[in-house]
Amino acid sequence: MRVSVEEARCCGAGQCVLLVPEVFDQSVDDGIVVLLDATPPEELHGPVREAAAVCPGGAIDVEET
Amino acid sequence: MSQGDVQQTLSYPIPSEAALEPPEEWGRLRQECPVAKVRLPSGDEATLLTRYDDVKQVLADPRLTRRLTADDAARLTDSESGGVFNSEMSNVIPDRGEEHLRWRRLVGKWFTAKRMAALRPRMAAMAEQLLDEMVERGQPADLKAGLGFPLPVYVICDMLGVPADDRDRFSRWSDMMLTLTRYTGEEASAAQLEFFTYMSELVAAKRAAPGDDLLSELIKESEGEGEGLSDMQLIVTGVGLLVAGHETTANMIGKMVSMLLDDRTRWEELLADPSLVRTAVEEALRFDANAGFGLPRYLPEEVEVGDTVLPRGTTVICNMAAANRDDGAFDDADHMDLRRSPNPHLTFGSGAHSCLGQALARTELQVVLEVLLRRLPTLELAVPTGELRQVDGLVVGGLSEVPVRW
Ligand code: HEM
Ligand code: SF4
Numbered sequence: 001m002r003v004s005v006e007e008a009r010c011c012g013a014g015q016c017v018l019l020v021p022e023v024f025d026q027s028v029d030d031g032i033v034v035l036l037d038a039t040p041p042e043e044l045h046g047p048v049r050e051a052a053a054v055c056p057g058g059a060i061d062v063e064e065t
Numbered sequence: 066m067s068q069g070d071v072q073q074t075l076s077y078p079i080p081s082e083a084a085l086e087p088p089e090e091w092g093r094l095r096q097e098c099p100v101a102k103v104r105l106p107s108g109d110e111a112t113l114l115t116r117y118d119d120v121k122q123v124l125a126d127p128r129l130t131r132r133l134t135a136d137d138a139a140r141l142t143d144s145e146s147g148g149v150f151n152s153e154m155s156n157v158i159p160d161r162g163e164e165h166l167r168w169r170r171l172v173g174k175w176f177t178a179k180r181m182a183a184l185r186p187r188m189a190a191m192a193e194q195l196l197d198e199m200v201e202r203g204q205p206a207d208l209k210a211g212l213g214f215p216l217p218v219y220v221i222c223d224m225l226g227v228p229a230d231d232r233d234r235f236s237r238w239s240d241m242m243l244t245l246t247r248y249t250g251e252e253a254s255a256a257q258l259e260f261f262t263y264m265s266e267l268v269a270a271k272r273a274a275p276g277d278d279l280l281s282e283l284i285k286e287s288e289g290e291g292e293g294l295s296d297m298q299l300i301v302t303g304v305g306l307l308v309a310g311h312e313t314t315a316n317m318i319g320k321m322v323s324m325l326l327d328d329r330t331r332w333e334e335l336l337a338d339p340s341l342v343r344t345a346v347e348e349a350l351r352f353d354a355n356a357g358f359g360l361p362r363y364l365p366e367e368v369e370v371g372d373t374v375l376p377r378g379t380t381v382i383c384n385m386a387a388a389n390r391d392d393g394a395f396d397d398a399d400h401m402d403l404r405r406s407p408n409p410h411l412t413f414g415s416g417a418h419s420c421l422g423q424a425l426a427r428t429e430l431q432v433v434l435e436v437l438l439r440r441l442p443t444l445e446l447a448v449p450t451g452e453l454r455q456v457d458g459l460v461v462g463g464l465s466e467v468p469v470r471w
């Protein structure tokens with residue numbers, strides 16, 4: 001799995017961080033998403049997919065590899 | 066709805082017969098007339114959207130504005146003020162484009178998921194204290210008055226750095242400014258003035274002696290080369306957060322608990338497995354049929370929705386609660402499934418304008434539920450569901466009381 005984020009679409013709602021803090025963080029400067037791990041381990045794939053599905057900005061892209 | 070020439074225009078909002086059930090009309094609209102003409106309380110016409118994809122698309126469209134100030138925009142009500150959507154106040158917070166983005170990012174950094182996690186223990190302590198007081202007063206009790214209404218104000222006061230002694234005044238101002246129907250215009254204006262005066266003094270006090278709170282932080286940012294917010298914007302931000310975050314969250318607490326107790330197997334499922342709290346909160350947000358007006362959008366240019374082209378100048382009403390029950394987006398949409406995941410409901414809107422306070426609201430709802438499950442596992446509704454009454458008021462939907470026993 002390959003994860004990418006589009007900062008410009010992020011509205012800082014923090015859903016992704018609540019769901020998978022191992023993969024997403026929010027910048028302390030503006031609350032915008034920071035990707036910590038673009039290739040998360042298997043056991044996090046479920047929550048990462050959930051984060052992409054519920055992100056209100058549509059800012060998270062998941063490519064299944 | 067018939068597509069004939071003499072099409073009868075539906076009145077909006079659509080009344081629902083039962084406080085926790087969606088009006089039957091929603092299903093029909095989604096099926097047969099997803100882009101429907103409706104008549105608003107003001108007598109003006111608007112276009113109602115009820116399908117998930119349509120509502121999501123329109124809410125997330127950055128060209129559209131929630132401000133209904135254009136000459137040809139529909140008025141929601143007869144009254145001058147049109148409620149919180151049109152008030153002078155909401156106009157000071159930038160609505161679109163770069164300015165909005167800047168405001169949002171400045172304020173938004175106080176609403177990150179991490180900061181909310183850090184607030185959790187204090188929130189839980191406030192909820193416990195309110196619950197203790199409610200239990201002491203005896204049963205049956207109104208959970209809304211005892212917990213749902215005060216908690217969100219306490220939390221916002223805490224964030225803004227408002228001293229604990231002033232919380233109850235805050236609460237009263239907030240109530241008066243919102244429930245325009247219950248108080249006369251004069252009383253509401255007096256409350257607004259008092260509140261503004263208080264906030265101006267608070268901003269001045271924070272300038273003199275900054276603390277570890279949102280206002281102090283914003284002031285600090287404002288001191289760098291005209292970067293931050295003006296005094297007026299600071300005041301309005303404080304007022305705006307209260308207005309946006311109080312009644313919405315207070316009502317949601319009451320509705321969430323009522324939905325979970327209405328079918329008590331839901332409550333028991335949570336007691337058996339409290340790790341379901343997170344998904345249960347999302348499902349309560351999705352399932353809420355009594356969400357109020359929905360969100361208006363004005364179209365400054367032509368927009369295509371589904372197969373329909375909406376002309377420029379149209380006022381659209383997005384009914385998120387109806388969209389959240391769309392079978393095309395959610396399996397078994399009319400079933401409340403506490404384990405539903407993912408749950409991309411539209412209760413907080415979508416896109417650049419979606420609720421700034423959603424991480425806070427989620428955390429509050431989760432904390433309330435955790436504390437209730439732990440402290441009052443025997444909780445039940447003290448009246449039959451049929452006797453729950455909806456609040457009147459145009460914008461935010463809720464229950465006027467949530468009588469409980471334990
Ligand atoms: C369950 C409780 C809540 C619900 C259902 C809710 C719902 C919403 C919705 C639907 C919007 C989008 C408006 C639009 O697109 O035009 C919104 C915006 C907003 N909400 Fe909330 N909200 C809740 C709690 C809160 C809280 C606790 C706060 C803060 C203390 C808050 C602050 C805001 C702000 C500032 C905006 C405007 C954002 C912007 O224009 O960029 N809300 N809310
Ligand atoms: S969920 Fe989406 S919008 Fe929210 S912080 Fe994460 S990337 Fe940004």
